Amino acid sequence: MILTSCSSSSSSSDDESDDDEYIVTLLGAYEQNNTSMLQILKSSDSSKKIGGSVVGHRYIHRDRRQGHDRLFADYFAANPVYSPTIFRRRFRMRCPLYLRILNAIQAHNSYFVQKQDAAYVLGLSPLQKMTSVMRILSYGIAADAVDDYIRIGESTAIQSWQQICNSVIEIFGEEYLKSPMPTDITTLLASGEVRGFPGMLGNLDRMHWE
Template sequence: MVTLLGVYEQNNSSMLQILKSSDSSKKISGSVVGHRYICRDRRQGHDRLFADYFAVNPMYSPTIFRRRFRMRRPLYLRILNAIQAHNSYFVQKQDAADVVGLSPLQKMTSAMRILSYGVAADAVDDYIRIEESTAIQSLQQFCNLVIEIFGVEYLRSSTPTDIARLLAIGEVRGFPGKAPPVHYTINGHSYDIGYYFADGIYPQWATLVQTISSPQ
């Protein structure tokens, strides 16, 4: 969760700025004169998405799920349950004509695909069956709710307790909390401190050499 939300905060800040700076006076209110109505068959979009990733025996494996959603399925469902409980936008509804709207899976997955792949809002329509304006609205709602629900716990600076806990976990996995003693010479200069290669998300510490300044 820490990694996921950290990525959202760092890599998608520009996306949030674009959403917040958009013309808030524009409101979606029914059909627009001159626009052709497309019967997207929302139910088919939900059924296919469910069968692909969320069924008891889904078409795609957990490994593929993690690669495409940038997280494991239990974490995805945890976030989905949290935002559903917090805001009714992600609760499936029926309109006045008893037509069932988009499912929570469709709305959240459209937001996740836009964030994960950096694609345009209408790029997810043909798979998820969601129009561009609704995809943008889902993305904005999703980003705001993630910050609102998880921001206090995860979108903050690390405390000494957090660092100690993460170092302990890293040590169990083979990444020592303290650098081992070393001594080497480069270009006639002697050094007695080791270093690790890292990317731009890590702090500016002497033991971390940031070889990748802008990770994608």
């Protein structure tokens, strides 16, 4: 499923209203898409022959649907468990921006389109793949640390990380991954000075500042 884009507004209050309407519309379509996919899978012929397991690999059953449903209810539902403030702290961005990036990546890279596996079971959702990557990037945790919550294997989390990084570079690289213009430098220096860091153009991490 491809999420639709959201239009911008002139005021912050209008932005918040538009964002709320945008999220409700997108996520309603997202849930409807998942329901349709499950109905298709239930009506498919389960007697079809499928391939066997990889020799030497230990199979771990993961309830992928449970992982998606929990993630969706916690952060992306119309009335999520966690507030927008917590979302921004944990994802390092606001929810509408997160969904816009996911929308662009889905349109660009088919890896993030939800599919069936060899057993005709619905695979990981785009939200699960991208959220696992955001947790790894935001917190610097190991790839297998997101498995117990998102229900995604270590190798898949690493592959998702590689796919997202490549997609972001290909989609947004020309606009955002370039040397700053003189006006950008002026803005960044002024912002740093206001925050008590005169002469600072950018920073990698604030954890060493006392």
